Amino acid sequence: MLNDIKDVLIDEKTLKKRVSELGKELAEEYKGKNPLVICVLKGSVLFMSDLVQSMDIPLEIDFMAISSYGTGTRSSGEVRILKDLDKSVEGRDLLIIEDIVDSGLTLSYLIKIFKDRNTNSIKVCSLLDKPERRISEVEIDFVGFAVPDEFVVGYGLDFAEKYRNLPFIGVLKEEVYV
Ligand code: XMP
Numbered sequence: 003m004l005n006d007i008k009d010v011l012i013d014e015k016t017l018k019k020r021v022s023e024l025g026k027e028l029a030e031e032y033k034g035k036n037p038l039v040i041c042v043l044k045g046s047v048l049f050m051s052d053l054v055q056s057m058d059i060p061l062e063i064d065f066m067a068i069s070s071y072g073t074g075t076r077s078s079g080e081v082r083i084l085k086d087l088d089k090s091v092e093g094r095d096l097l098i099i100e101d102i103v104d105s106g107l108t109l110s111y112l113i114k115i116f117k118d119r120n121t122n123s124i125k126v127c128s129l130l131d132k133p134e135r136r137i138s139e140v141e142i143d144f145v146g147f148a149v150p151d152e153f154v155v156g157y158g159l160d161f162a163e164k165y166r167n168l169p170f171i172g173v174l175k176e177e178v179y180v
């Protein structure tokens with residue numbers, strides 16, 4: 003698996019340190035609020051697991067699975083809900099956890115869905131931000147790292163469902179795609 007990686011963009015130590023910092027920042031932000039932390043499956047699973055362990059406050063977690071219609075690596079922004087949240091979000095403070103915001107279309111669609119559900123607040127925390135590819139100007143409240151316009155894998159992010167278990171963020175070699 004490591005043979006398929008061209009570059010390590012963010013190594014394990016840097017990743018863990020930043021995630022722990024973010025968790026502490028979020029704990030400050032949500033002190034006394036019992037936020038509902040929403041993990042968008044599957045890419046955000048590793049990030050969310052580490053993040054909440056650095057948040058020393060009462061919180062709840064829930065999972066949402068979506069699939070975005072689109073071709074290749076471009077998303078259309080139209081999102082189909084494959085698994086909805088278990089509980090109502092009415093009156094809750096939502097913290098959406100994303101792996102990466104690319105065009106921003108998926109995230110804007112998600113926010114739109116939640117805005118219709120009478121929440122108290124909605125904020126977004128994304129591990130990675132690929133600002134060069136933004137189409138929808140969506141606000142990300144907490145960002146781990148900005149990354150260049152390259153397809154990245156690892157720490158939850160996949161290529162054809164593989165490489166999610168790498169403990170770092172890396173760029174695949176071109177020959178892996180063909
Ligand atoms: P949009 O374009 O709607 O897409 O912001 C966000 C979703 O697209 C996937 N995505 C990636 N997945 N490496 C990946 O493994 C990448 O470089 C990448 N760029 C976008 C991802 O599922 C994200 O939630």
Ligand code: MG
Nearest residue numbers: 043044045101
């Ligand atoms: Mg995703």
